[in-house]
Amino acid sequence: MxxxxxxxxxxxxxxxxxxxxxxxxxxxxxxxAQLEQxxxxxxxxxxxxxxxxxxxxxxxxxxxxxxxxxxxxxxxxPKLAARVRLxxxxxxxxxxxxxxRSVAIAALRSPEAKEVRAEDHAAVMKLWAKRRHDLVxxxxxxxxxxxxxxxxxVPGGISGQLYASKAARMLDQLEPENAVAAARHELGRQLLxxxxxxxxxxxxxxxxxxxxxxxxxxTLTEIFGVGPIVAATVIGYVGDVTRFASSDRFxxxxxxxxxxxxxxxxxxxxxxRRGNRRLNHAIHMExxxxxxxxxxxxxxxxxxxxxxxxxxxxxxRALKRRISDALFRQLQxxxxxxxxxxxxxxxxxxxxxxxxxxxxxxxxxxxxxxxxEPKTTLRPVATAFRSGRSxxxxxxxxxxx
Numbered sequence: 001m002x003x004x005x006x007x008x009x010x011x012x013x014x015x016x017x018x019x020x021x022x023x024x025x026x027x028x029x030x031x032x033a034q035l036e037q038x039x040x041x042x043x044x045x046x047x048x049x050x051x052x053x054x055x056x057x058x059x060x061x062x063x064x065x066x067x068x069x070x071x072x073x074x075x076x077x078p079k080l081a082a083r084v085r086l087x088x089x090x091x092x093x094x095x096x097x098x099x100x101r102s103v104a105i106a107a108l109r110s111p112e113a114k115e116v117r118a119e120d121h122a123a124v125m126k127l128w129a130k131r132r133h134d135l136v137x138x139x140x141x142x143x144x145x146x147x148x149x150x151x152x153x154v155p156g157g158i159s160g161q162l163y164a165s166k167a168a169r170m171l172d173q174l175e176p177e178n179a180v181a182a183a184r185h186e187l188g189r190q191l192l193x194x195x196x197x198x199x200x201x202x203x204x205x206x207x208x209x210x211x212x213x214x215x216x217x218x219t220l221t222e223i224f225g226v227g228p229i230v231a232a233t234v235i236g237y238v239g240d241v242t243r244f245a246s247s248d249r250f251x252x253x254x255x256x257x258x259x260x261x262x263x264x265x266x267x268x269x270x271x272x273r274r275g276n277r278r279l280n281h282a283i284h285m286e287x288x289x290x291x292x293x294x295x296x297x298x299x300x301x302x303x304x305x306x307x308x309x310x311x312x313x314x315x316x317r318a319l320k321r322r323i324s325d326a327l328f329r330q331l332q333x334x335x336x337x338x339x340x341x342x343x344x345x346x347x348x349x350x351x352x353x354x355x356x357x358x359x360x361x362x363x364x365x366x367x368x369x370x371x372x373e374p375k376t377t378l379r380p381v382a383t384a385f386r387s388g389r390s391x392x393x394x395x396x397x398x399x400x401x
Contacts, residue, residue, distance in 0.1 A: 001015070001016050001017075001048075001049055001051055001104045001107050001108050002014070002015045002016075002042055002045075002048055002049070002050050002051065002104065003016065003051045003052075003053075003076070003100045003101060003102070003103035003104025003105070003106075003107060004038075004050065004051065004052045004053065004059065004062065004100055004103065005053055005096050005097075005099035005100040005103060006052060006053060006054065006057075006058040006059035006062055007030070007058060007096070008030060008058060009029065009030055010027055010028065010029050010030055010096075011027070011028050011030060011034060011038070011059075011062060012025070012026070012027045012096035012097055012099070012100045013025065013026045013027075013028075013038060013041070013042075013100055014097055014100035014101045014103075014104055015042070015045060015048075015104070016101065016104040016105065016108065018108070020104075020105055020108065022101060023045070024041070024044075025097050025100070026038070026041045027096065034062065034065075035062070035065045035066070035069060038062075038066075039066075039069060039071070048071075048072075049072045049073075049074060049107070050063075050066055050071055050072065050073045050074065051073075051074045051076050051103050051104055051106070051107030051113065052066075052073060052074070052075060052076065052103070052116070053076050053077075053078055053081050053099070053103045054075075054076075054077070054078055055073065055074075055075035055076075055116045056075065063075070063116045064116075064118070064119065067116060067117070067118050068118075072115070073115070073116040074107045074113045074114065074115055074116065075113065075114050075115070075116050076103045076106050076107050076110075076113050077112070077113075080106040080110050080112060080113070081099065081102040081103045081106050082102075083106070084102040084103075084105045084106050085098065085099070085102045114243060117240065121212065121215065121216050121235075122235050122236055122238070122239050122240075123236070124212050124236075125209065125212050125213065125216070125231075125232035125233075125235050125236040126232075126235075126236025126237060127236075128205055128208050128209045128212060128232060128236075129209065129229070129232045129233045129236045129237075129278075130236075131205050132202060132205040132206065132209065132229065133278070135198055135201055135202045135205060136202070138198055139195065139198045139199070139202065142191055142194045142195050142198060143162050143195065145191055146162065146167055146188060146191040146192065146195060147162050149184055149187055149188045149191060150167065150170060150171075150188060152184055153170075153174055153181065153184055153185065153188065154170060154174070158170060164192060164195045164196050164199060167188070167192050167195070168192060171185065171188050171189060171192065206228070206229065209228050209229055209232045210228040212232060213228040213231050213232050213235075214228075216235065216334075217334075217337070218231055218235060218330075218334050219330050219333050219334055219337075220234060220235070220327065220330050220331070220334075222330070223286070223323075223326055223327070223330060224289075224290055224293070224296050224297070224298065225285075225286040225287070225289035225290045225293075225296070225298065225323075226286055226327075229282075230282045230285060230286055233278060233279065233281075233282040234279060234282055234283075234327055234331075235331075237276050237278055237279045238250075238253075238279070238331060241328065241331035241332060241334075241335060242335060244328070247324070247325045247328045247329075250324060250325075250327075250328045251321060251324045251325070251328075252272075252274070252275065253275055253276060253279070254275050254276055254279040254280050254283060254324055255272045255273070255274055255275025255276065255277065255279075255280040256272070256275075256280065256283060256317070256320045256321045256323075256324040257272055257321065257324075258270060258271065258272060258317075259271075259272045259274070271317065280320075283320050283323050283324055283327070284320060286323055287316060287319045287320045287323055290302070290319065290323075291316070291319070298319055298322075298323070301318075301319055301322060302315050302316070302318075302319050305318050305319070
């Protein structure tokens with residue numbers, strides 16, 4: 001096992017055997033020759049596996065280069081290597097060689113180290129989803145600054161939501177009275193140009209996202225409230241859905257599963273702040289879309305939770321968990337379709353048939369009969385609550401949420 005501690009300017013590698021004995025160490029500068037130097041050095045161990053700390057971060061490029069060279073690469077989360085350093089009885093000083101050794105040990109002993117795979121269409125969607133998110137943040141900042149300038153030119157500024165067209169009409173009607181007002185007017189013009197430029201970039205990013213989602217042939221968009229942007233965010237950040245053993249693991253990853261904080265006889269579950277927040281936000285937007293549509297099945301489920309005595313936030317969290325399960329099922333369907341398109345009908349290599357596609361597209365997946373409620377996460381709602389001022393729901397009612 002060859003552990004690598006990657007940095008922007010250099011990479012440090014440490015080769016270990018099964019007994020965790022160090023066989024060799026190497027430090028290379030980050031550059032065009034890094035791959036050749038590492039592979040040449042590791043040629044003395046034909047049966048080897050590479051373990052890179054943060055293969056999706058600083059070690060991303062090196063991990064993809066090793067994959068292209070035909071090497072097997074594992075992604076070790078930084079927290080796993082930190083635990084090894086904490087529990088080590090020797091060489092506890094934090095430096096690059098010790099970090100590389102900790103990464104190798106974590107890959108040898110931990111089952112949580114996942115194998116790195118070559119990037120596919122999910123990486124494209126993630127890039128454009130992140131690009132749009134950054135543009136939205138930049139637009140919000142520009143709009144706030146523009147609104148502040150307009151409030152200094154016109155009492156009250158612009159009421160309601162600020163658009164480029166509304167700001168342009170107001171600026172056209174203004175006649176600066178002095179040098180200070182003229183400077184603010186010019187600043188408003190520049191911010192307006194920034195706003196128009198960002199709006200155009202957002203339209204272009206949305207167009208690219210729609211093209212990528214259409215090319216992927218995903219079935220996520222069949223769920224009510226899932227558009228190209230939400231679908232691209234989910235696919236991009238989830239990647240390979242087969243790495244999740246169940247819908248419970250997937251819900252824990254996206255932050256829709258409650259966290260147990262029980263102690264003694266008291267069984268308490270609280271809202272999870274863990275997980276991927278971008279993915280959680282996408283699920284939240286989908287839930288809000290369903291709630292706003294009075295005729296959607298998601299709104300009917302939300303109303304049922306309210307009728308059971310749950311608060312609005314509790315009902316929303318319950319709906320988000322249902323949406324998480326639905327997304328997990330659809331992602332699994334996409335994987336099955338991809339496998340059938342490779343193998344073909346009857347298990348033979350070939351193109352996907354129309355029959356296979358039709359069979360994998362039942363109507364009403366989200367809450368209909370085609371998608372029965374997951375028995376491991378949704379349980380019958382309890383009719384009784386514990387007595388006391390806190391009115392804490394029973395365990396079955398809490399799990400039902």
